Amino acid sequence: MPNLKSIVESILFVADAPMTLDRLCTFLDEFDRGDIRDALGALQEEYGQDGRGVVLVEVASGYQFRTPVENADYLRRLTKTRPVKFSQSALETLAIIAYRQPVTRAEIEYLRGVDCGGVLKTILEKKLIKILGKKDIPGKPLIYGTTREFLELFSLKDLRSLPTLKEIRDLSETASYEQQEELPLEQPEDDRELL
């Protein structure tokens, strides 16, 4: 009698990317989908206990074993590659693509106010974004979107779990959370003396 929980644990352990429930069900087609889900739940509970050096996280629409954040300092000694670091321009560009995809380079550059060619190439090479196709407007510009690797990098379950963009009311207290009404931009009056 095969032990489904053990099998799922093995599969998640050897997989080199997050494993979706769908893929698990394809691999384990002699098992019931509900049973597989139960096995996942049992594993999450087991690995969710305090003091574990391995945790089971939900990321990129799948499940993946990862190390807990509190051990990061020790693991950094192990990995030869230096921890990932992103420039501010790469992060801003990624954020814009993540929230506005599919998006063209021109739109990104309008939002950031600077040229983004170099940054786009870098994050394309890192596979954090991909070319989704061409936009059906004159000039047929390329459109970009984020990848599974993007979700994995930022430990996001899916794009919907991106935090909602904060509307800004006042710069001095950056980011008030509440949604904001129409911008009161028509003000015909007396700014003139300021100039």
Place this chain on the structure above:
Amino acid sequence: MPNLKSIVESILFVADAPMTLDRLCTFLDEFDRGDIRDALGALQEEYGQDGRGVVLVEVASGYQFRTPVENADYLRRLTKTRPVKFSQSALETLAIIAYRQPVTRAEIEYLRGVDCGGVLKTILEKKLIKILGKKDIPGKPLIYGTTREFLELFSLKDLRSLPTLKEIRDLSETASYEQQEELPLEQPEDDRELL
């Protein structure tokens, strides 16, 4: 207070080769060797319980997490669908065919500067390219082109949706602002010398 057992578990989990006690002690030099050995012992016991999908084995060269033998058949299913990465030579060859089709092997080899027989065979087998016919020149060499599967792999509607090289080059080159005319910087008053 760091949890040594958790740290050792994390390290063994991300290590891509068996880890000796000595190496562990080098990484964790602020910890006592005896304590590290105890942590290993505790982990072995934990992972030694029945029905685990991950076991901690001691091989000649150290400690390593492995999956139990009885789950091997299920893991084999993973390898069947494991996506393989393209080799650089396969990518180059495929790219040449995509952009230059119909194209002969001699032309591909001229562009790549190396023999391409093996690579051509591989991507033919993957059905990403096909033989379109024979070229009506002396020797009647075969000519190659891409397939419907090629378009599907790259989610392309048709061959015209392949980004042009110019679009790609533009990514690494600078800046739309260079195309811009003279700036209207003459202003009425006294800031002018600032520019």
Place this chain on the structure above:
Amino acid sequence: MSNGGNLDLYQDEESSSYTVKLEVFEGPLDLLLHLIRKNEVDIYDIPLSIITKEYLEYIKMMKELNLEIAGEFLVMASTLIQIKSKTLLPTPADEDAAEEEEEDPRAELVRRLLEYQKYKDAALSLTGRDMLGRDTYARSFISPELAEMLPEEEPVEVELFELIEAFRKVLDRVSEESFHEVGAESITIAERINEILSLLEGKESLLFDELFPEHFNRDFLIATFLAVLELCKLKMVKVVQANRYGSIWIQPAVMEGEGSLVDAES
């Protein structure tokens, strides 16, 4: 979500290479946001005189430090000045214009600044997340168990960008090599004649541009051009243009006489 403090916001190269410390901004919008915050002014009511003055002072400072000033900064400078001069214009007296109820000339800029600030915050919250390879680690290699089992079939995983990059590399290499050694004899006019003829085979016409791929080495282009001229001379093709500025088409000149044109040629 831990570890938000690990940021390195201004790590661009420029920031370290100058002795005088000048804050580095991502662009004109970033700089403007900084000035607005520094002066503690209302973003919906930006005092353009102050902000423009300080903006221009910053650019002047960059110039004095011999920093390369990105074009975007200058564009914004001119935009600011334009907006400023617009706000200086007297409100039109006649009713028609007043009815149009003109938008504050600053409105578009304010919208852009607020929008940009939103994504700046979003970028910040991204780095505050548990990042793979910094805060959390996964097994990023193929487990020995799997490596020992040889895959039977091999689906392929590749991104379009990789394909294009591969091609770009080929072309970069080719033009370099042909520049140094390959020389004109690598593509002969005769070869191109044959290729053009086989492209034409079974077709009524061919777009002239199709013979000149966008990126190819000079020798190829020259050989192609000479091949077309040669074919015209041999009266094997006709070069036609529908109108003065229209596309140029190449047509087989001999439609009769069955049999392959190419055979006749070779």
